[in-house]
Amino acid sequence: MPVGKTKRRNPYYNGPVSDHFDGTHFFNPEGIEPxxxxxxxxxxxxxxxxxxxxxxPSPYAAAKPDPRVDGxxxxxxxxxxxxxxxxxAGLNILTDPVWSERASPFAFAGPKxxxxxxxxxxxxPPIDLVLVSHNHYDHLDxxxxxxxxxxxxxxxxxxxxxxxxxxxxxxxxxxxSMDWGERISHAGISIDAEPAxxxxxxxxxxxxxxxxxxxxxxxPAGKIYxxxxxxxxxxxxxxxxxxxxxxxxxxxxxxxxxxPRWFMKGQHQNPQxxxxxxxxxxxxxxxxxxFATFQLTNEAVDAxxxxxxxxxxxxDIPPERFRPLRAGEVFNVPAA
Numbered sequence: 155m156p157v158g159k160t161k162r163r164n165p166y167y168n169g170p171v172s173d174h175f176d177g178t179h180f181f182n183p184e185g186i187e188p189x190x191x192x193x194x195x196x197x198x199x200x201x202x203x204x205x206x207x208x209x210x211p212s213p214y215a216a217a218k219p220d221p222r223v224d225g226x227x228x229x230x231x232x233x234x235x236x237x238x239x240x241x242x243a244g245l246n247i248l249t250d251p252v253w254s255e256r257a258s259p260f261a262f263a264g265p266k267x268x269x270x271x272x273x274x275x276x277x278x279p280p281i282d283l284v285l286v287s288h289n290h291y292d293h294l295d296x297x298x299x300x301x302x303x304x305x306x307x308x309x310x311x312x313x314x315x316x317x318x319x320x321x322x323x324x325x326x327x328x329x330x331s332m333d334w335g336e337r338i339s340h341a342g343i344s345i346d347a348e349p350a351x352x353x354x355x356x357x358x359x360x361x362x363x364x365x366x367x368x369x370x371x372x373x374p375a376g377k378i379y380x381x382x383x384x385x386x387x388x389x390x391x392x393x394x395x396x397x398x399x400x401x402x403x404x405x406x407x408x409x410x411x412x413x414p415r416w417f418m419k420g421q422h423q424n425p426q427x428x429x430x431x432x433x434x435x436x437x438x439x440x441x442x443x444x445f446a447t448f449q450l451t452n453e454a455v456d457a458x459x460x461x462x463x464x465x466x467x468x469x470d471i472p473p474e475r476f477r478p479l480r481a482g483e484v485f486n487v488p489a490a
Contacts, residue, residue: 166315186420204454214482232479235447250293257292265448272481286312287382288366303327315364351387376403386427392434401436410445410458425462442478
């Protein structure tokens with residue numbers, strides 16, 4: 155290290171070096187680092203961005219969920235983007251909850267939702283558990299977590315470092331942080347944190363200083379694999395999840411926000427890769443997300459769903475097995 159320079163301090167996490175943490179930054183082992191500022195400018199000023207409508211109404215009315223779902227039933231209701239209500243084994247679980255109008259640190263700028271949430275916030279059933287996969291603004295929304303903490307007092311489960319971000323803004327909320335490979339229990343289910351190929355940042359000075367992850371929920375009604383964001387990365391994480399957990403009744407997989415590929419490939423899988431990931435993970439059903447809510451990338455609003463249809467046809471996946479859920483849509487997942 156040059157004389158006079160000090161190592162940058164991680165403001166979120168202080169823990170031992172590991173195969174995915176160098177003492178300051180988290181990283182994807184043998185993976186692809188996110189591209190830098192010069193590449194960002196090349197993308198932003200390079201053209202090719204399709205224009206989305208200001209409003210893309212869902213064909214489904216806003217849902218009003220039942221208070222609980224028990225027994226062998228497994229129900230998923232789409233709120234929008236990566237936010238879903240998962241009802242299983244008497245528990246109500248939210249994934250990456252965002253009810254704000256923008257996926258942004260600013261109320262006046264940044265990606266704005268083109269469809270209203272598929273569940274009105276006040277129509278939520280009692281929320282027991284919240285899974286936050288990483289700290290990008292379209293997945294970790296402090297305003298929503300503050301509202302959830304005040305009304306529902308859920309347990310928030312999130313990868314290392316994100317708990318610090320959340321508790322600084324919502325001091326009274328219960329958080330549990332997890333490293334890859336760790337397991338916790340909650341009310342009769344177990345939760346495993348597993349690798350995803352992604353990155354993290356809330357600003358320009360904290361890139362990769364909080365961890366990102368996927369989650370596996372083992373419940374009496376079957377196993378659920380929730381992936382918030384991921385690059386495909388040769389399918390290694392899907393293969394590892396299948397080898398460790400043996401397959402899934404349901405996988406919750408992203409398939410949007412993927413163009414241009416030269417910029418997004420390392421961090422966001424496309425529909426073709428999502429379908430291959432479904433097969434590698436041995437998932438019987440998929441709830442597809444990360445599309446038609448916030449415009450984060452270049453593709454048209456309807457491009458992911460059209461590309462997904464083509465990918466399913468190519469891989470002989472019946473449409474009822476991989477459901478690209480729209481806001482308000484309810485998916486009663488058949489027994490595996």
